[in-house]
Amino acid sequence: MKKVMFISGAGLSAESGIRTFRDHDGLWEQYDVMRVCSVQGWEDDRELVTRFYNARRKDLADKKPNAAHYAIAELERKFPGQIWNLTQNVDDLLEKAGCRDVVHLHGTLTDLRCEECGHVFDIGYAEQNGHDACPMCESALVRHNVVMFGEAAPEYRRIYEALADTDLFVAIGTSGQVIDIASLAKEYEYSVLINPKREEHVTSFGSFEKYIDEYFEHFIQKNATAAAEEMLGLVGRHLG
Numbered sequence: 001m002k003k004v005m006f007i008s009g010a011g012l013s014a015e016s017g018i019r020t021f022r023d024h025d026g027l028w029e030q031y032d033v034m035r036v037c038s039v040q041g042w043e044d045d046r047e048l049v050t051r052f053y054n055a056r057r058k059d060l061a062d063k064k065p066n067a068a069h070y071a072i073a074e075l076e077r078k079f080p081g082q083i084w085n086l087t088q089n090v091d092d093l094l095e096k097a098g099c100r101d102v103v104h105l106h107g108t109l110t111d112l113r114c115e116e117c118g119h120v121f122d123i124g125y126a127e128q129n130g131h132d133a134c135p136m137c138e139s140a141l142v143r144h145n146v147v148m149f150g151e152a153a154p155e156y157r158r159i160y161e162a163l164a165d166t167d168l169f170v171a172i173g174t175s176g177q178v179i180d181i182a183s184l185a186k187e188y189e190y191s192v193l194i195n196p197k198r199e200e201h202v203t204s205f206g207s208f209e210k211y212i213d214e215y216f217e218h219f220i221q222k223n224a225t226a227a228a229e230e231m232l233g234l235v236g237r238h239l240g
């Protein structure tokens with residue numbers, strides 16, 4: 001049975017009005033990104049970081065999925081068991097579009113996590129108010145469920161599980177700066193990249209040799225929503 005691995009990034013949700021720290025040049029509203037998205041920042045000022053994630057959750061409440069989220073959800077419905085739906089996004093727009101099995105490589109905005117027992121629990125768009133205790137172990141040490149700079153991303157192992165299980169790779173709206181999608185594409189006979197602009201592939205030695213799209217068989221140089229129809233057709237034909 002043919003299977004596909006999707007890895008989506010900020011570009012998938014950008015047209016739904018979700019912004020990321022990359023759009024903000026190091027400053028996110030009044031927040032210094034390194035203070036609110038790093039382990040060091042969290043250790044220095046938990047209250048500030050909690051306020052930041054409360055604001056992100058509130059922002060997310062009225063955001064709606066776009067055509068690209070719906071396209072992935074449609075494929076998931078049509079081809080059950082043939083889709084690995086991996087995303088770097090911490091929003092819930094794939095779920096809102098109807099996806100049931102999303103792997104959030106960098107965590108989820110709408111959950112909190114217990115620092116004592118590791119239990120992850122849904123908070124929706126509500127504020128973490130300092131009185132939230134873990135429903136499993138009742139510890140008051142709870143935090144946002146988003147992976148920070150300087151800590152491990154345990155879900156990354158799912159990328160390699162998916163790689164071993166799939167024969168098509170589709171990357172959507174990711175600049176390839178966090179996850180090396182160019183190297184992943186090399187592992188596939190057929191791969192598709194959807195991104196509105198060409199991004200340089202910088203090697204581990206820091207040199208630029210090729211554009212990331214050159215590692216993919218098929219490059220759709222468009223925004224996610226503009227590419228949704230073509231992506232549906234391509235992936236549908238491959239899986240069907």
Ligand SMILES: [Zn+2]
Nearest residue numbers: 114117134137
């Ligand atoms: Zn707990």
